[in-house]
Every structure is written in structure tokens, then in C-alpha cells.
Amino acid sequence: MKQSDPQDEKAPKRTTRVDGARTRARIIESAGRLIGANGFAETTSKAIATAAGVDLASINYHFGSRDGLYKAVLVEAHRRFITLDELQAIAGDEGPPQDKLRRFLDRLVTRALAPKDWNGNVLARELLSPGSHIEVLFEQEIGPKFRVLSSVLSEISGISAGDPALVRCAISVGAPCAMIFVARRNENPLSRQIDAMGKDELVDHLLSFALGGLQAIGRDHDKPVSRSD
Template structure:
């Protein structure tokens, strides 16, 4: 005899599965180990064997989580850029209830604190990649830079009056960001000039770069308004 649907006992609900976190922890540990080694010796001189030993995993774990040594380096670059400034941090600054000029100063202050502060592995990795760019740099332009540029362009749009999507905003972003990139590289190269740069008080560097950036943005705004 068939049982009527209305008389069937309710199906027993399954308890939700607890997501596994051990895999994520292993992946993060591998990135951390690779970041330290690559920042110190460079990607070409860092073997998968050395990374596995430092992360206390086997080489198969690297291939499992990243596909290859190249895939791991891509992940290291992405993580290094996120530690420079994350999309979340940038979003908070851009959407703060302050004048755009004040928000730009806060952005420069954050980046300079990481460029001139204690040198973590992400700064060394990014500096190496900037000094000797490789094809792996493409991963940043595919994953990290576009959403950050869109936020940066919104901020620069408020300062200059240029509409979002205007190609002039890209040039403005390069002009504002390039000096910060130079400071990352300067911190990696040891010579009398770079040592003098890194010895300047961070507040003095911030004042200079902010004044320089605002002066340039306002000049560009006036030029196109005339």
C-alpha cells in the first residue's frame, strides 16, 4: 500500500558540515614560507624543496594547492600586493566621509607606513618583481590591480572632476603611485642615496608626496578646464 505524502514522517534534517580549515591553513603556511624565501633569495634561487622544508610539508602539497611552483609564485605575488594594501582597506579610505584630499593623504600615509616601516617579506617580494619584472606580474593585473584601480580612480575623479572611466585618471594614478613604488625599491637596494632616503622622517616624506600629488592633480585639473 502506498503511503500518502501527508502521512509520511518529515525527512530527517542533516547537520550542516563544518568546513575544513586544515587545507586553508596549509596553503597559507606554504605561501608564508615561500614569501620569506623568495623575498630573501629571489624566485629563481628558491626551490620547491626549500619551500616545502620551511613550510613543513611535502612537495606534493605545493602541487596540490598551487598546481606548480609557478602557481605558488603567482599566489605569493597576490598575497604580497594584498599586504601592501587590500581592497577592503582601500574601500574604507575611498568611502570615508571626508574631503577627497584628506582621503588621498590617508591613503598615502598607509602605503608609506608599509614602504618605510619594518621590511616584511611582501615588500621584498614586490621590490624584486618591480626591479626585474617577469611574466608572473600579469597575475596582479588580472586579479589585484583592477579593483584597486577602480577605487583609486573614484577618489581621483573627485579631486580632478574627471569622469570615472576617463583615461586621464590612469595617468594621474601612475603619477601618484609611482613615488611610493620607488620607496619600496629604495628599501631593497643598499647604497648611500637610498639609505639617505629611508632615513628621512616618514612625516616629512608624507608631507612632500601629498603636496606634490595634490599640486599635480590640481594643475592637471586647471589645464583641462581652460
């Protein structure tokens, strides 16, 4: 009697997992395109299922609900903008922190100036009109990435990691990039001016602006605040 090969018994399970991952990715891709074009409120589960070539039960199976799917779309959109691995690689490289910050800004500006895609549209919509779903971005993406970036900002400013002042610094460094990103989602006078700028020139300006602010904040951070009577 021929004995069954253990590898043959495991193959169907592996195939099922791979197929499930592909289906999940296809649903996210279809949902991202529709939500990026029409907004979350105007995108139905039925439309997403039709675009992905699945039934409605598949959305609930993989994401629990329409809200769960949107959260997964937001997370994927942010990862396509910049991943935690990319940030960790930048922060972990040897060299002065100023060079690390320039690489970080270069990465953000490059993505912000890239051709419009669904992940950019989804993030821009959420930034302009944030809802409760944005909390998942802070928990899974923005929070961990901020902790990596703050180590670089700490080196430049001299402010200890964990100090609330670094949160303000991170916002000040990231906000101009977010503005560029959002402004380019639609054709407008500002987006045309941004498109006319050279990427390196824009990165150099953002770096100089950020370094000036970080160094000034670092110098004044531990000074006593004078109060007038």
C-alpha cells in the same frame, strides 16, 4: 539505537578545510620568505616544501604548479602592502578627497618605511624585473584597487572616471611611493636619506606634489591642444 548527530558528521569536513587552509597559508609563507631572499628563479619547489614541512604533492594540490604558487605569493604580498578593504574604507569615508588622498599616501608610506619583510622583498624583485607572473597582480589586486583610487583622483582633478588620463594620474601618484618602497629594500645612500626623513614630512610633500599635478592636469584636460604649423 543511538542516532548520529548531524553536527558530528559535518565536523571532519570542517576540520579538513581548516587544515587545508592552514597548510596553504604555511606554504605561501615559506615560499614568500625564500623567494624574497633568493628570487623566484633560485627557489626550488623542494626547498619550499622542506621549509613548509610538506611534500611536493601538496604544492601541486593547493596551487597547481610552482608558477601557481608564485602567483599566490605575489597576490598575498600585495595584500599585505595594502588591501582592497583598506582602500574602500578610505574612499568611502566622508570628507574632502584631499584628506582621502593623504590617508592613502600615509598608508603607503607607512608600509614602505616598515621593517623589511618577505612580502616587501618579493614585490620589489617583481617590480624591478617583472615577468609574466605580474599579470595576476593587475587582474586580482592592482586593477580593483586602481578603480577605487581613481574615484578619489577623479574628485580632485575633475576628470571623469574611466578617462585614460586618470591612469596617468594614478601612476604619477603611486610611482614615488613605489620608488621609496624599492629603494629601502637594500642599504644605500638613497635609503639612508629616506630613513632620515620624518614620515609626516614625507607624506605632506608627496601630497602637495600630487595635488599640484592633479589640479594642473584637471585644468588643462579639456583645453584644445594648440599645434604650431
